[in-house]
């Protein structure tokens with residue numbers, strides 16, 4: 001009798017599940033549920049307006065994913081619930097919410113339903129940059145050693161900037177919350193009835209270290225005396241390693257999903273990190289880019305190296321026995337979606353519809369007829385700030401070289417190239433600081449859907465690119481961790497390496513650089529670097545000035 005696990009990937013806009021055969025990695029069924037509230041970046045469900053750079057979600061959407069996709073994959077797969085031995089979950093991160101002691105989100109309570117700070121702050125909520133700056137400056141002043149582990153700068157996307165924003169703007173919400181928790185851990189709590197915290201989000205997003213724990217009380221008090229005991233009062237101090245069993249499915253969730261009560265649930269994981277075993281990476285030097293709404297770059301190394309501008313490195317943060325490095329670009333697919341929504345004429349949309357193609361695929365079809373440099377355009381990929389290597393959410397986009405002849409497909413291609421130049425900058429930065437990148441792998445919606453983009457990436461980074469064998473790399477990764485949480489006694493695995501070997505997969509496709517295109521791109525990249533340093537490293541702060549003027553209109 002076969003054994004199966006279910007992996008659930010909570011992305012930016014939807015949750016996706018796969019039902020996987022534990023022995024072979026075969027994906028028997030998959031299902032997707034789009035969040036009804038999507039990303040709330042303009043208003044709450046009540047219509048209450050949100051400020052600049054806010055990005056919230058509704059936790060009810062996460063529960064609805066569970067109730068929809070799990071029964072669906074069980075039904076499609078025709079698998080008996082008793083043969084599902086484990087469930088794994090991954091989430092975007094740092095996506096965090098304030099909850100009561102029993103796990104009830106504050107935004108579920110009528111008295112807080114109209115209070116923005118009571119909702120889930122999505123990873124791309126960028127409205128706490130002032131807090132992030134003070135977190136970094138205070139750490140610098142106090143000579144905090146941990147700062148170097150995070151590339152020298154703490155992001156506004158992470159836990160302490162977000163919780164401090166709540167404390168400052170809505171002290172009553174801060175007082176009312178008993179816990180501040182990653183959505184990854186919250187959904188596992190809902191499934192098992194037990195609060196757990198995973199080492200991945202704690203390490204990358206909450207400054208936690210396996211030996212040293214969190215930063216000291218003195219440090220938090222130096223930020224704001226009201227934060228002195230933030231760790232003990234609002235976070236958890238018991239952190240479980242990846243692959244651990246968080247608990248078993250509760251009878252209530254069993255009834256709502258069709259799973260068997262007691263089925264093993266793995267501790268939460270992050271959508272990017274979880275994907276590494278899904279592409280069979282088990283050692284140093286192989287960079288995996290998970291390319292979707294944003295891109296995360298994951299890299300293992302046996303060595304501990306301080307690399308400025310990366311998101312951070314965490315020992316055992318991706319796979320046990322390695323330092324797991326993370327870098328990222330906060331706007332990749334989001335660029336393209338923005339472009340389609342805002343900059344494509346009706347005539348293009350009509351033509352795409354006539355050809356039965358999604359608008360992005362139609363644009364790609366037109367853009368691939370061009371050669372590198374032919375449009376005369378060059379863009380900076382900062383439509384949602386810059387995560388690595390500048391760690392600055394106040395940077396914005398640039399498109400240079402436009403004329404009256406410029407066409408939408410050329411602008412679209414320039415945005416694609418800009419994101420690839422951003423990735424090359426990240427690779428070169430790792431290599432310059434002693435963490436080699438010998439091979440490049442890609443997963444996520446873009447790697448799956450766009451050969452056009454993967455070829456441009458290969459030409460720009462000048463490396464061959466291997467592609468995830470699963471359309472749902474993160475969900476497969478979550479299913480792998482579900483099999484490890486179940487353990488060999490239940491028909492799963494005791495080691496993530498063994499599980500990855502059996503369940504992970506790669507496509508046969510290999511994208512190799514085209515030498516001529518790569519040469520032209522070298523020249524364009526040199527110009528990109530000049531713009532990158534000029535606008536991104538203080539040569540001209542015009543982007544920040546414009547943002548300040550824009551913010552003044554909020555008042």
Ligand SMILES: Nc1ncnc2c1ncn2[C@@H]1O[C@H](COP(=O)(O)OP(=O)(O)O)[C@@H](O)[C@H]1O
Pocket residue numbers: 011012013014291292293294332333334335336337358360361444445446449450453
């Ligand atoms: N054909 C396509 N080519 C390139 N990008 C695409 C295409 N279709 C959708 N996208 C982009 O993929 C992104 C979503 O990626 P996906 O990996 O599915 O989700 P998530 O990042 O939420 O996990 C969107 O931002 C969208 O712009």
Ligand SMILES: O=C(CO)[C@H](O)[C@H](O)COP(=O)(O)O
Pocket residue numbers: 011012013091092093094123270271272292293294295296326328330
């Ligand atoms: O920072 C992250 C991981 O560390 C986020 O989860 C990520 O950037 C959002 O992912 P996606 O683009 O797949 O929605």
